[in-house]
Amino acid sequence: MKKTLFTQIEGGKGFYALLATLAAVILIGMFAVYQMEHNGHWITGMNNQIVWGMPHIFAIFLIVAASGALNVASIGSVFSKKIYKPLAPLSALLAIALLIGGLAILVLDLGRPDRLIIAMTYYNFKSIFAWNIILYNGFIALVAVYLWTMMEKRMNRYTTIAGYAAFIWRLILTTGTGSIFGFLVAREGYDAAIMAPMFILMSFSFGLAFFMLVLMKTYKWTGRPLGDVILRRLKNLLAIFVAGVLYFVVTMYITNLYATEHHGVVSFILRDGGIYPILMWGGYLLLGTLIPLALLFHPATAMCRKAMTAASWLVILGGFSLLYVIIIGGQAYPLNLFPGYEVISSFEGDVGSGFYAYTPTLNEILLGFAGIAIALAMTAVAVNALRFLPESLADEEVDPHAKG
Amino acid sequence: MSDASLNNTSKTDLGRREFIGNGAKLAAGVSLAPGVMLYGVAHARPADQAVTDDVRWGMLIDTNKCAKGCDACVTGCQQENGWGPQSGNETKSNEYQAAQWIRKVDLRNTSTGSVHSLPMLCQHCEHPPCVDVCPTGASMKRADGIVLVDKHICIGCRYCMMACPYKARSFIHEPIVNPRTHAPRGMGTVESCTLCVHKLDAGEGTTACAEACNSAGHQAILVGDLKDPNSEIAKKVASVATTQVRADLGLNTGVRYRGI
Numbered sequence: 001m002k003k004t005l006f007t008q009i010e011g012g013k014g015f016y017a018l019l020a021t022l023a024a025v026i027l028i029g030m031f032a033v034y035q036m037e038h039n040g041h042w043i044t045g046m047n048n049q050i051v052w053g054m055p056h057i058f059a060i061f062l063i064v065a066a067s068g069a070l071n072v073a074s075i076g077s078v079f080s081k082k083i084y085k086p087l088a089p090l091s092a093l094l095a096i097a098l099l100i101g102g103l104a105i106l107v108l109d110l111g112r113p114d115r116l117i118i119a120m121t122y123y124n125f126k127s128i129f130a131w132n133i134i135l136y137n138g139f140i141a142l143v144a145v146y147l148w149t150m151m152e153k154r155m156n157r158y159t160t161i162a163g164y165a166a167f168i169w170r171l172i173l174t175t176g177t178g179s180i181f182g183f184l185v186a187r188e189g190y191d192a193a194i195m196a197p198m199f200i201l202m203s204f205s206f207g208l209a210f211f212m213l214v215l216m217k218t219y220k221w222t223g224r225p226l227g228d229v230i231l232r233r234l235k236n237l238l239a240i241f242v243a244g245v246l247y248f249v250v251t252m253y254i255t256n257l258y259a260t261e262h263h264g265v266v267s268f269i270l271r272d273g274g275i276y277p278i279l280m281w282g283g284y285l286l287l288g289t290l291i292p293l294a295l296l297f298h299p300a301t302a303m304c305r306k307a308m309t310a311a312s313w314l315v316i317l318g319g320f321s322l323l324y325v326i327i328i329g330g331q332a333y334p335l336n337l338f339p340g341y342e343v344i345s346s347f348e349g350d351v352g353s354g355f356y357a358y359t360p361t362l363n364e365i366l367l368g369f370a371g372i373a374i375a376l377a378m379t380a381v382a383v384n385a386l387r388f389l390p391e392s393l394a395d396e397e398v399d400p401h402a403k404g
Numbered sequence: 405m406s407d408a409s410l411n412n413t414s415k416t417d418l419g420r421r422e423f424i425g426n427g428a429k430l431a432a433g434v435s436l437a438p439g440v441m442l443y444g445v446a447h448a449r450p451a452d453q454a455v456t457d458d459v460r461w462g463m464l465i466d467t468n469k470c471a472k473g474c475d476a477c478v479t480g481c482q483q484e485n486g487w488g489p490q491s492g493n494e495t496k497s498n499e500y501q502a503a504q505w506i507r508k509v510d511l512r513n514t515s516t517g518s519v520h521s522l523p524m525l526c527q528h529c530e531h532p533p534c535v536d537v538c539p540t541g542a543s544m545k546r547a548d549g550i551v552l553v554d555k556h557i558c559i560g561c562r563y564c565m566m567a568c569p570y571k572a573r574s575f576i577h578e579p580i581v582n583p584r585t586h587a588p589r590g591m592g593t594v595e596s597c598t599l600c601v602h603k604l605d606a607g608e609g610t611t612a613c614a615e616a617c618n619s620a621g622h623q624a625i626l627v628g629d630l631k632d633p634n635s636e637i638a639k640k641v642a643s644v645a646t647t648q649v650r651a652d653l654g655l656n657t658g659v660r661y662r663g664i
Contacts, residue, residue, distance in 0.1 A: 039496075040578035040591045047500035048574050051562040111560015111575060111592025118557050122540040129539035129563050185653060186533065186569030335571060337524070337649055338664070341511040344519070356500070 004086040004397070006151075006387035009222045015384060022377040029370020032363040033108045041111065045359045050331045054360035055109040057323045058368030061206060062102030062375060063136070063177055064199060065319075067170040068207015070095035070143065072234075074170075077146075077163025083233060083398055086390040087215070092147045092166075093382050094211055094375075096140055101375030103136060105367055128179045135173045142166050151387065174200045181326065188265040189330025192256070198248035202319065205241035209315035212238065214379065216309060218389065227395030228303055235308050239296040242315055246289050249322065265333050269325060273355065276329040279321040288318010332356045449605055460530075460549040460658065461599055462630035463611070464637050464646060465522055467663035469624035470617075472510055472521040477625060480616025481506045481525075484600065485587040493580050493589075503574040503589075505597045506613060511664065520664050523613065523625075526551055526572040526597035527649060528658035534564035534573065543594075549630075549658050550599045558593040565594060569650050572596050599627075599658075630658070 009015070035043060046053040072091035076084035107113050123130045146162040149155040178199030181190040212234055219226040253270065256262040269276050292311040294301075301307035332355050337343075383389055390397070449455065482488030487503040494502045506525040512518070528551045534543045535551065542558035545551045553564075565573045573596040576589055583589040586602035600611035604627075614625040628637035640646075646660040 037592075041575065042497045042501050042577035047498065047577070048504065048565065049500050049571070051565040051575060111562070111594070112558065115557070115559045118540055119559050119561075122542075122557050124535075124538055124541040126536050127539045127563070129537060129561065133539060180563075183537070184533075184567055186567065186650070331566070335569060337509075337570065338511055340514060341520070341664070342514050344510045344512050 005391045006086075006089065006389060007391050008385065008387055009218070009383050009389060011384050014221060015380070019377060019380060022373040022380065025373035026370045026377065029366045029368075029373065032366040032370070033113075035363055036109070036367070037113065043361065044364050045361045046364070047356075047358075049356035050328060050358040052327055052331065053358060054364035055105050055367050057320060057327055058371050059102045059105035059109070060177065060327065061316075061319055061323055062098045062105070062371055064174060064203040064323075065206040065210045066095050066098035066102060066203075067139070067174045067177075068203035068205065069098055069211050070166060070170050071204055071207060072211055073146070073150075074163060074167040077160050078167045083230060086393060086398060087230070088163075089147060089150050089388045090215065090218075090383070091211060092143050092150070093379060093388055094214060095143050095170075095207075096147075097375040097378040097382070098207075098210065099136060099140060100378060101371040101373075104374050105371035108367060109364075128176055128183055132173075132176045132180070135169070135176050139166075139169055139173050142169050170203075171200060174203045181330065184330075186335060187330055187333075188262060188336070189269070189326070189333050192252060194248060194252050194255070198245070198252060201241065201244040201248050202322070205238065205245050205315055206319040208234065208238045208241055209312040209319075212308065213312045213316075214376075216305065216312075218383065219393065222389075224389070225392045225394035225397075227393055227398060229395040229399045230393050231305070231308060232303065235296050235302070235311070238311070238315065239293055242289055242292055242296075245322075246285075249284070264336075268333050268355065269329050273329060273332065276325050276332070280325050283321025284318045284325065287314050288321055292318070328358055332358060449607070451605075455547045457547040457549075458631065460630040461528070461604060462549070462628065462637055462641075462658040462660065463528075463599070463614070464626040464640055464660050464662060466624045466626070467520045467522045467661055469622050470521045470523070471620075471622055471624075472519065474521075474620060474622065475508050476616040476620035476622070477523045477613035478506050478508060480612045480619075481597070484584075484603075484612030485598070486582070486584040486589065492582075494576075494578060497577045501575075501577040503576065503595065505572075505574065505595070522661060522664065524570060524572065524649075525613070525659065526599070527570050527655070528597075528599055530656035530658070532655065533567040533569065533653075537563045537567040539563065546601075548604075550601050550604070551596075552598055552601065553594055553596065555588050555590060555593055555595075560592040560594065562594060568596075569653055569655070 044053060070091055072084050073088035073095075075081050076088045107116055110116075119133060123133075125131070142162070143166050146159070146166045149159040149162045175196040178196035182193055182195035184190040212231075215234075216226065216231075218224075253266055256266050270280060271277055292314045295307040295311040295314075296302060334355060479488070479490075482490055482505075485505060487493065487505060506523050509522055509524050511520045511522070513520075528549055529545075530549065532543070532545055532551045535545050537543075539561060540557045540559055542554040542556075543551070543564045544554060560575065562575055565571075565575060573594050575594050576591050579591045580589045587598065589595055600608075600613075603611060610627045611625070614627045617623065617625045626637050626640060628635040630638055630641065632638055633642075641660060644662060646662050647664055648655075648657045648660060651657075
């Protein structure tokens with residue numbers, strides 16, 4: 001195999017137009033944050049029942065996708081698949097950028113974002129949240145070191161060990177993210193140990209979809225060759241991950257259905273809950289899983305770039321749908337405080353089968369998009385400043401044995 | 405126990421506590437001291453003395469006495485702690501966003517049809533999930549069993565609200581003016597029932613909701629030290645059947661119910 005030549009991308013008009021667009025999205029998001037922090041959270045759709053809303057869906061999506069974006073690098077370093085090695089720097093860069101984007105949303109949505117320093121200095125080690133603060137910071141540091149070993153020739157011999165460390169760390173990190181929900185014993189919609197491995201599969205899938213989109217767009221816009229050999233590998237991998245998530249989702253609901261006491265929450269999510277069944281069946285299953293699988297495997301579309309792009313977008317859309325159902329649906333389903341009793345009136349409105357309603361406001365969504373823009377802007381600036389991207393990913397470059 | 409008799413008891417105890425406390429120190433009566441201290445600490449504690457686990461504050465709510473349609477406990481708490489419509493705060497928050505330290509709930513038994521009314525509030529668990537999940541340690545349990553939020557280090561992440569099985573916590577969704585000095589409230593932080601910690605620390609031995617319930621003539625709320633075998637609440641829980649809400653979670657709540 002030829003030595004891969006990494007170069008910066010050109011900072012042309014298109015590049016600065018992209019940066020300006022992202023900066024505008026970030027600025028608008030920061031204005032939304034100012035509104036939320038100045039007026040208080042009453043201007044959002046969140047309340048004392050639905051305490052985590054749209055910002056958390058964006059944030060958790062980005063955090064989950066961050067650890068998944070590192071997969072491409074891990075396959076190269078940990079599983080010694082040489083074909084993935086040219087993609088490793090971009091993979092690690094995206095991992096850091098997505099995580100920072102996601103954390104920015106989480107922090108800016110806090111009731112007291114000005115107290116970030118307290119979150120960094122006061123730790124309750126029984127809290128999975130506190131562990132996550134350490135896991136997230138550690139991930140950024142570890143992946144930065146991993147990147148350094150890849151990009152600095154003298155450090156190349158340490159790449160494998162750094163890759164291993166980052167790989168193990170990211171598995172623990174996503175377990176931690178899934179456990180945020182898995183450990184909530186009182187909420188029927190959560191409280192399942194399967195959340196942790198399910199989140200790991202979700203990270204594989206969402207992260208790779210995001211990675212593929214960034215890779216294809218960047219190579220298209222910069223006019224660099226991107227061959228079918230590498231894309232075939234990536235799209236097959238994506239399909240396997242999408243199917244993997246489906247397996248966990250189906251298993252979670254089937255096992256939940258086994259216990260009669262969970263029939264209520266499952267029928268709420270899958271049948272009676274209004275927006276939640278629509279997002280689950282239409283958003284996640286049909287658009288986010290079945291159609292992408294068909295696009296990625298059907299002979300007519302399997303190697304079509306447009307189909308791959310569409311499939312990646314759909315996987316992301318499905319990911320948002322699934323997270324919406326898990327995060328908001330889990331809160332909308334009322335807590336059963338009094339088994340054997342029916343709540344007939346309450347000053348708080350938690351009456352009978354009354355599910356809690358949530359309507360996200362524009363501010364929350366703008367903050368979410370700002371997080372994505374932060375991740376993309378960081379990536380764009382980095383690939384412009386440093387040698388992250390191979391000059392060519394044409395078939396003969398990535399795999400000398402490839403035909404056509 | 406009526407309002408008046410409670411006050412009388414606490415006044416008497418203040419003098420006795422000082423006398424016995426000093427006496428115990430002088431005599432260095434090690435064998436006597438634990439019992440004496442228990443009695444003393446339960447009723448008033450000097451500000452410079454740390455809270456101990458010799459006391460476990462608890463509440464017993466008798467749903468047979470709790471009247472449907474009565475919300476004296478809720479308004480009593482609002483007046484004491486400065487939340488709710490009368491406080492002039494949270495005018496922009498909707499009903500799901502405004503604070504709710506204590507709420508009245510009416511229940512119907514699905515098999516027998518019997519109807520019960522009761523107040524829901526922080527259950528002051530021995531093993532509080534809100535304390536477990538709080539990343540900074542702002543959610544905390546005092547040695548005497550009272551679960552509180554340290555308003556100085558709460559970052560407003562709301563993880564405790566996700567974890568609380570009783571939905572007992574509220575997030576402050578807008579700026580607050582003129583909070584009570586004994587019950588500070590600030591936008592962007594989480595709050596819940598404090599079991600009127602300021603009153604218990606002052607040796608009043610009761611809470612605003614219990615006082616309001618007594619004034620309304622129901623006597624449905626009894627507050628006291630669950631560890632003191634001579635306290636009315638301890639005698640009661642030892643002699644009648646009481647329930648913990650979601651006892652299956654094993655949280656050992658400090659608030660108990662009778663009649664459900």
